[in-house]
Amino acid sequence: MIRQEDLREDILNGELTNLFRWFLGLPEDSLSPFPGLMAAGVAVGMLVGFVALSAVFFIWLERKVAGRIQDRLGPTRVGGKFGWLQTIADGIKLLVKEDLIPRDADHILFRLGPYIAFCGAFCAFIALPFAQGWTAYGTGTGAFAIGVFFILAVMSTEVFGIILAGYGSGSKWSLFGGMREAAQMVGYEIPMSLCVLVPVIVAGSMDLGKISANQAGWFWEWYVFRDPFTFVAFWTYFTCATAACKRAPFDLAEAESELVAGFHTEYSGLRWSFFFMAEYAAMFAVSGVAVLLFGGGWHLGLPVWTLVGLSPELSQVLNWPSNVLNIGNAINAGVFIVKCWVLVFVQIWVRWTLPRLRIDQVMMTCIKYLLPISCFLMLGVSLWEVFARPYLGDYFKFVLAGLVLISIIITAMRVFTTPMKLPTPGIDAPWGPRIPAEFTIKRS
Amino acid sequence: MNFFLFAAETNLLQTDITLHHYLLLGAILFVCGIVCMATKRNAIGVLMGVELVLNGATVNFVSFAHFNPTFDIEGQIFALFVIVMAAAEAAIALAIVLNFYNNHFTVDVDAAEELKG
Amino acid sequence: MTLHAALFYILATVTAISAIGVAVTSNIVRAATWLLFALASTAGIYFLLGADFLGATQLIVYVGGTMILVVFGVMLTASGPFVNMKVGAAEWAISLAVGLLLYSVLAIVLLQIEPPSRNIPPNHTLLPSKHIGAALLGSSSSTPEAKVTGLRGGQFIPRTRVSYLLPFEIISVHLLVVLIGAAYLARAKRRREDVA
Known part of the structure; x- marks a missing residue:
């Protein structure tokens, strides 16, 4: 995964590598591989720690959101009023659970499946920039030139682990889950890749850092507002990404009403939790790609410092203590992570709101609707860039951003001004039209 | 002298990686593919052998592209063509295998002997 | 030994062992898994050689597409769980001998190739x-x-x-x-x- 060029420029001469070189007592010009390998190990450790911690947070969030949507409280006991430590308790339970391997399973493939699935999801983080130049691979100025393509490629290897798990379990339900997952993933990758190409065409680069840097400034610079095609491409991408993470309403691989638990029916304990680490890591990764391609990346969208004539990049405004490791970058990374959390929250929200589709409906949604839509978007954005932009200039984004902002404000006002009451007869519910009296709870 | 310095400066693996290293790796992939094609009875196993052979060829293309800067575009483009062709070949081969399975209820290549004289 | 050499030896070992695994194992899905590792580490070799685009293409086409198709084919054509097609010892001996012979011929020929240019700068990328x-x-x-x-x-x-x-x-x-x-x-x- 490491190019010779980057080795010479970054890992071999990076600050971390120099630290390890000093620690091992090697001279400055030593070509020994050990300091570089140790620095890479530290980078991997940091990323794994981040993925694991965000999985812990997302599992808590998922239970809490599911609870609120189903009119429950969710976890309340472990770790204070909000059940903060519920996931840790669950993890301890999973660790001490009996580790079962069915008699009919193919032992090697059964053990291998979860790790391949997790590797596929985790490798996407190698090319994900958290802020200007904050990438695991290709730090500094020389970022990964084909970053988004690389992420799509490694995310597509995740499905192999799930197929292996489904096949290796030696169970019908697992096999059905694995085959469904294979068919679904191979299908949904195509519209997802075509939607990713839309902002790539606009930016003229596959480098995620460059695409994000292009969207610096006010929020109407974000690619989602740039033209009608990118606006639709964002929603299409997000739908395909939800399906690619096998989240509801597309979670046919583990449909518990039909297949017991799908591909992970036979798993228990730590190996089972690896599948969930993989799922939450993939959710964060696809949300990160969506944020970087469409949602302005690590930019807040409100650069008040440009009004006083400073650079639109926060990392150039607050470049202390050094060029790469500066306070502006840290704030940007925080903004990026919060934006990703918002998109992950939307995925959780969708999961507990919409019912699961049937497998034929899932495949039909992909082939009959999403695929033609994404082909049309790719064609349309190319034509827009060539023919419409010379006449319209950059003004369309103000219209689109303004409309979206106004609709958000109206929705928010409606939510906060409508009285939140039980749907008793005669009173409007906050989200919908008047509920007929025969559907509401009769109170004596 | 510490171990890391010793390991770095020992003569055992001091030589830089040359074209020959990559070509020998490509040859390993090629030979494994040939052996796989020769020994596997399962038609899909034979297909996997073909994939390995093509990968060996691709490794050679890319390493020549790396070590001969005149041809670095050619090496990458031919390798891309090989990958695309391999995907097309796998699709057709699997379609044929499925057809064969539908007719003979097996994927043993030794069972395909109807045209034997 | 430089970092490039260390990474090459790691990746080459994984590739070679996985390729031998494909040829040796008789279980067809395990062979597909070995092939997956062989293809993925070959992609690593491409990254090491500086061909990023090619490595990512290898991953998305082979690992994400072709291999899934192959496993799908195995599942559709399996007559029982965990198909095994054993090969006789005599066939093994012949194929091993032929394989070693072929490899030695290839190696002798390959080592006679003069490297096109001896002064490739160490940070050369495609x-x-x-x-x-x-x-x-x-x-x-x-x-x-x-x-x-x-x-x-x-x-x-x-x-x-x-x-x-x-x-x-x-x-x-x-x-x-x-x-x-x-x-x-x-x-x-x-x-x-x-x-x-």
Whole structure:
């Protein structure tokens, strides 16, 4: 995964590598591989720690959101009023659970499946920039030139682990889950890749850092507002990404009403939790790609410092203590992570709101609707860039951003001004039209 | 002298990686593919052998592209063509295998002997 | 030993062991898993050589597409769980001998190849992916206008600039034909007993 060029420029001469070189007592010009390998190990450790911690947070969030949507409280006991430590308790339970391997399973493939699935999801983080130049691979100025393509490629290897798990379990339900997952993933990758190409065409680069840097400034610079095609491409991408993470309403691989638990029916304990680490890591990764391609990346969208004539990049405004490791970058990374959390929250929200589709409906949604839509978007954005932009200039984004902002404000006002009451007869519910009296709870 | 310095400066693996290293790796992939094609009875196993052979060829293309800067575009483009062709070949081969399975209820290549004289 | 050499030896060992695993194992899904590791570490070799675009293409086409297709094929054609097709010891001995012979012939020939250019700078990387795209779209200026090196006797001949628009188009049409042909071949048909 490491190019010779980057080795010479970054890992071999990076600050971390120099630290390890000093620690091992090697001279400055030593070509020994050990300091570089140790620095890479530290980078991997940091990323794994981040993925694991965000999985812990997302599992808590998922239970809490599911609870609120189903009119429950969710976890309340472990770790204070909000059940903060519920996931840790669950993890301890999973660790001490009996580790079962069915008699009919193919032992090697059964053990291998979860790790391949997790590797596929985790490798996407190698090319994900958290802020200007904050990438695991290709730090500094020389970022990964084909970053988004690389992420799509490694995310597509995740499905192999799930197929292996489904096949290796030696169970019908697992096999059905694995085959469904294979068919679904191979299908949904195509519209997802075509939607990713839309902002790539606009930016003229596959480098995620460059695409994000292009969207610096006010929020109407974000690619989602740039033209009608990118606006639709964002929603299409997000739908395909939800399906690619096998989240509801597309979670046919583990449909518990039909297949017991799908591909992970036979798993228990730590190996089972690896599948969930993989799922939450993939959710964060696809949300990160969506944020970087469409949602302005690590930019807040409100650069008040440009009004006083400073650079639109926060990392150039607050470049202390050094060029790469500066306070502006840290704030940007925080903004990026919060934006990703918002998109992950939307995925959780969708999961507990919409019912699961049937497998034929899932495949039909992909082939009959999403695929033609994404082909049309790719064609349309190319034509827009060539023919419409010379006449319209950059003004369309103000219209689109303004409309979206106004609709958000109206929705928010409606939510906060409508009285939140039980749907008793005669009173409007906050989200919908008047509920007929025969559907509401009769109170004596 | 510490171990890391010793390991770095020992003569055992001091030589830089040359074209020959990559070509020998490509040859390993090629030979494994040939052996796989020769020994596997399962038609899909034979297909996997073909994939390995093509990968060996691709490794050679890319390493020549790396070590001969005149041809670095050619090496990458031919390798891309090989990958695309391999995907097309796998699709057709699997379609044929499925057809064969539908007719003979097996994927043993030794069972395909109807045209034997 | 440099970091590049260390990474090469790690990746090459994984690739070689996985390739031997594909040839040796008799369980077809395990062979597919070994093949997955072989293909993924070959992609790692491409990254090491500086061909990022090619490595990612290898991952997305082979690992994400072809391998899934192959496993799908195994599942559709398996007559029982965990198919095993054993091969006799005599066949093994013959194929091992032939394989070793072939490898030694290849190695002898390969080691006689003179490296085209001995002074490759250590941080040399391949041209970025936009040059590949330009060459595929017919821009002949993306191929370098250098002299051909690496010929026997050390002479130089000027090379012409070429573009790859026609091969690209042929491959596109070829893929379309393959798509239709595979769909036609693999479509659901009545089995024999239904006909009889």
